[in-house]
Amino acid sequence: MVTTVKLAVIPGDGIGPEVVAEALKALDAATADRGIEFDRTEFQLGAARYLETGDVLTDDDLAAIKSHDAILLGAVGGVPGDPRLVGANIERGLLLKLRFDLDHYVNLRPSVLYEGVRSPLAEPGEVDFVVVREGTEGPYVGNGGAIRTGTPAEVANEVSVNTAYGVERVVRYAFGLAASRPRQKLTLVHKTNVLVFAGSLWKRTVDRVAEEFPEVTVDYLHVDAATIFLVTDPGRFDVIVTDNLFGDILTDLAGAISGGIGLAASGNINPDGTFPSMFEPVHGSAPDIAGKGIADPTAAIGSVALLLRHLGEAEAAERVERAIAADVAERGDRPRSTSEIGDQIAARIQALQPAHS
Amino acid sequence: MVTTVKLAVIPGDGIGPEVVAEALKALDAATADRGIEFDRTEFQLGAARYLETGDVLTDDDLAAIKSHDAILLGAVGGVPGDPRLVGANIERGLLLKLRFDLDHYVNLRPSVLYEGVRSPLAEPGEVDFVVVREGTEGPYVGNGGAIRTGTPAEVANEVSVNTAYGVERVVRYAFGLAASRPRQKLTLVHKTNVLVFAGSLWKRTVDRVAEEFPEVTVDYLHVDAATIFLVTDPGRFDVIVTDNLFGDILTDLAGAISGGIGLAASGNINPDGTFPSMFEPVHGSAPDIAGKGIADPTAAIGSVALLLRHLGEAEAAERVERAIAADVAERGDRPRSTSEIGDQIAARIQALQPAHS
Ligand SMILES: CC(C)[C@H](C(=O)O)[C@@H](O)C(=O)O
Numbered sequence: 001m002v003t004t005v006k007l008a009v010i011p012g013d014g015i016g017p018e019v020v021a022e023a024l025k026a027l028d029a030a031t032a033d034r035g036i037e038f039d040r041t042e043f044q045l046g047a048a049r050y051l052e053t054g055d056v057l058t059d060d061d062l063a064a065i066k067s068h069d070a071i072l073l074g075a076v077g078g079v080p081g082d083p084r085l086v087g088a089n090i091e092r093g094l095l096l097k098l099r100f101d102l103d104h105y106v107n108l109r110p111s112v113l114y115e116g117v118r119s120p121l122a123e124p125g126e127v128d129f130v131v132v133r134e135g136t137e138g139p140y141v142g143n144g145g146a147i148r149t150g151t152p153a154e155v156a157n158e159v160s161v162n163t164a165y166g167v168e169r170v171v172r173y174a175f176g177l178a179a180s181r182p183r184q185k186l187t188l189v190h191k192t193n194v195l196v197f198a199g200s201l202w203k204r205t206v207d208r209v210a211e212e213f214p215e216v217t218v219d220y221l222h223v224d225a226a227t228i229f230l231v232t233d234p235g236r237f238d239v240i241v242t243d244n245l246f247g248d249i250l251t252d253l254a255g256a257i258s259g260g261i262g263l264a265a266s267g268n269i270n271p272d273g274t275f276p277s278m279f280e281p282v283h284g285s286a287p288d289i290a291g292k293g294i295a296d297p298t299a300a301i302g303s304v305a306l307l308l309r310h311l312g313e314a315e316a317a318e319r320v321e322r323a324i325a326a327d328v329a330e331r332g333d334r335p336r337s338t339s340e341i342g343d344q345i346a347a348r349i350q351a352l353q354p355a356h357s
Numbered sequence: 358m359v360t361t362v363k364l365a366v367i368p369g370d371g372i373g374p375e376v377v378a379e380a381l382k383a384l385d386a387a388t389a390d391r392g393i394e395f396d397r398t399e400f401q402l403g404a405a406r407y408l409e410t411g412d413v414l415t416d417d418d419l420a421a422i423k424s425h426d427a428i429l430l431g432a433v434g435g436v437p438g439d440p441r442l443v444g445a446n447i448e449r450g451l452l453l454k455l456r457f458d459l460d461h462y463v464n465l466r467p468s469v470l471y472e473g474v475r476s477p478l479a480e481p482g483e484v485d486f487v488v489v490r491e492g493t494e495g496p497y498v499g500n501g502g503a504i505r506t507g508t509p510a511e512v513a514n515e516v517s518v519n520t521a522y523g524v525e526r527v528v529r530y531a532f533g534l535a536a537s538r539p540r541q542k543l544t545l546v547h548k549t550n551v552l553v554f555a556g557s558l559w560k561r562t563v564d565r566v567a568e569e570f571p572e573v574t575v576d577y578l579h580v581d582a583a584t585i586f587l588v589t590d591p592g593r594f595d596v597i598v599t600d601n602l603f604g605d606i607l608t609d610l611a612g613a614i615s616g617g618i619g620l621a622a623s624g625n626i627n628p629d630g631t632f633p634s635m636f637e638p639v640h641g642s643a644p645d646i647a648g649k650g651i652a653d654p655t656a657a658i659g660s661v662a663l664l665l666r667h668l669g670e671a672e673a674a675e676r677v678e679r680a681i682a683a684d685v686a687e688r689g690d691r692p693r694s695t696s697e698i699g700d701q702i703a704a705r706i707q708a709l710q711p712a713h714s
């Protein structure tokens with residue numbers, strides 16, 4: 001019996017296509033002869049497509065993407081300051097539009113400090129946490145506006161929208177995740193002393209859902225204090241649940257303290273399965289190093305592991321993760337090309353025999 | 358000729374009174390026989406006062422504070438989770454109320470890695486930047502609300518309000534500061550790709566004011582990327598200008614990478630002089646270590662240096678800073694009490710002869 005998964009692939013801009021190519025090698029290696037097949041459709045989206053056609057994401061694109069089972073995305077965004085891109089907001093019009101329209105309410109961002117990674121801040125094994133970032137609300141909703149733009153009397157507002165519906169579902173997911181991990185700990189990060197209305201909703205929701213998960217230890221940190229602890233004591237974190245903007249900030253910082261943003265994978269997940277989930281490295285399109293074959297594809301490959309786990313292929317996901325860990329552990333100082341890293345991780349995946357074969 | 362400065366002193370809660378006592382020793386040492394006298398009034402404000410009287414900050418308190426020339430604040434806030442404090446928001450009702458009502462639109466937060474401070478991330482001399490955090494707008498305005506609170510249909514909003522008036526004055530201050538520093542560099546930190554209205558106002562304002570300061574090099578970072586650079590390359594920063602919430606987050610992180618929050622001083626400044634400016638350590642009231650005499654008063658003493666510079670006493674400010682640097686450089690592993698540190702820094706201040714005496 002063979003399961004066929006319809007996979008939408010969005011290589012994007014800059015180093016996006018380079019790292020996606022390696023991620024697909026890993027996907028092939030992990031699933032060869034495993035009873036799962038990927039039927040891939042590539043979507044040309046991003047700054048390059050916009051410059052060619054003027055389109056960021058058409059209704060047809062969106063409908064076509066929706067008809068897939070999952071999405072693998074490289075990175076989107078043009079060269080910063082490119083005058084031809086003024087007016088196009090690729091981030092809002094493409095990346096955030098996908099996250100919102102596909103109801104990716106869980107933005108899952110694990111941080112692991114692998115053996116062999118030199119970090120000034122922690123020892124391998126000490127950093128192993130997951131940020132569950134809300135993906136469809138908060139200051140990201142696009143609910144802003146301005147009056148008298150360009151005059152000395154301009155007022156520009158941004159509204160953070162938070163609903164019981166939206167907060168509860170992501171908090172519940174985070175508790176479920178915490179309950180499934182050995183340390184069973186959940187930290188809410190917010191700024192309840194200043195953002196009193198949103199903060200109160202988050203706090204009350206965590207307190208209430210906590211009653212259903214007595215095995216999970218719960219604590220709370222203000223976002224400013226959380227940045228301090230990420231630097232001084234990252235080992236204290238297991239599962240962090242937080243809003244869209246705080247999650248954005250904390251996960252870049254988390255990447256920086258656990259081996260660099262070149263290793264940080266993410267999943268934009270719709271746990272209900274109503275829409276396809278989307279997997280992408282946390283890093284951007286890095287136009288400055290694009291085309292040189294020097295981008296690190298590890299974060300994209302790590303995103304494949306998250307994709308496989310989401311599809312229920314836990315064993316294949318684990319092989320990808322173990323292959324990454326082994327590759328990272330033996331990284332010396334010799335620089336390798338993007339495809340060398342991708343080939344070597346793919347070879348390791350193939351060499352790791354499935355536990356139950 | 359003797360200048361008399363009316364100083365409002367708010368020791369506050371927890372370790373606040375302990376560190377303020379040492380800060381006042383430093384103030385005395387730096388100004389003895391210098392033609393400046395401090396006429397001090399102490400205000401009992403904070404969680405303790407609230408628990409006694411039910412008042413957070415009365416109109417009379419506020420009027421009395423306004424009649425002073427400057428304010429020195431320790432820290433306010435009770436024991437987290439104290440049930441008697443539920444309902445009182447000391448942070449909003451006292452600290453933020455003072456910042457807003459006294460129009461402290463510049464929240465000045467320098468980060469210096471002193472000689473002798475072991476940081477895993479940088480060498481002394483490499484970290485020397487100032488965050489100019491906007492203090493009267495953004496998500497801190499208290500412009501939020503909720504409907505159907507406590508029901509599954511609850512919606513809780515928070516509005517970030519940004520005005521041309523408010524952004525321009527703080528941006529202009531930041532440029533002036535950057536122009537006066539050796540490296541003459543200014544970095545705007547925001548999230549223009551997501552918070553497009555507020556971001557656009559900040560970006561346009563920086564671009565416009567930059568024309569008046571051709572000697573200042575300007576760059577821009579998204580807030581998430583800024584956290585990465587604070588960890589991997591803090592030396593790239595000179596003056597950072599940013600909004601109220603991003604500034605809150607970045608300055609705690611900045612404290613963590615430059616020797617700990619025990620060293621981080623700040624000034625809440627009204628540059629126009631319409632209202633008294635307020636100087637305070639960035640740290641909180643730390644009830645867990647209060648009363649033990651082990652709090653580090655260095656951040657409070659550093660805030661005295663900022664106070665003196667604000668009052669035009671540059672020479673005295675510099676002696677306080679040099680005394681702190683010398684003390685920090687010789688800190689061994691032997692723990693010292695709060696008052697030992699305070700006494701030793703005060704003695705150093707006295708020993709440093711004024712340049713022009
Ligand atoms: C590109 C940007 C819109 C995006 C975000 O802010 O979510 C990115 O920083 C991320 O973290 O995936």
Ligand SMILES: CC(C)[C@H](C(=O)O)[C@@H](O)C(=O)O
Nearest residue numbers: 193194224448449452605639
């Ligand atoms: C106590 C709190 C309201 C305050 C803030 O958020 O500004 C503090 O974190 C600070 O940075 O001074």
